[in-house]
Amino acid sequence: MMQIPCPFCGPRNESEFSFGGPVKPPRPDPAAVSDAVWTEWLTQVPNPLGPVEEQWWHVRGCGTWLTIWRDTRTHDIVEAPDDGR
Incomplete structure (x- = not known):
């Protein structure tokens, strides 16, 4: 089991948490991008190997x-x- 560091409660078991998904890039203006770009933003979930920013x-x-930040290869926080982020 993962121990997730809560800033208020300290390290807690992952069973106390609900996964909110990876942090996505800012929402584009649907009127300013193509249908393909808008559809990709709505439906594509990044699934890289290595560190991923998650909620x-x-x-x-x-x-x-x-x-x-969780490493998807080891599940370590x-x-x-x-890289400037």
Whole structure:
């Protein structure tokens, strides 16, 4: 089991959280992009190998939404990559 670091409750078991999905890029203006780009933004979920920025809801705890980086190869919580993000 993963231990997710809640800023209010400390490290907690992943069973207390609900996965909110990967952090997506900002929503584009549907009127300013092509139908293909808009459809891709709505339907394509990134699934890369390595560190991924994710949202988790501490549903069985304090109710906070967290953003963490998790390595999809090992499920370890990691530091944000140093790529300017």
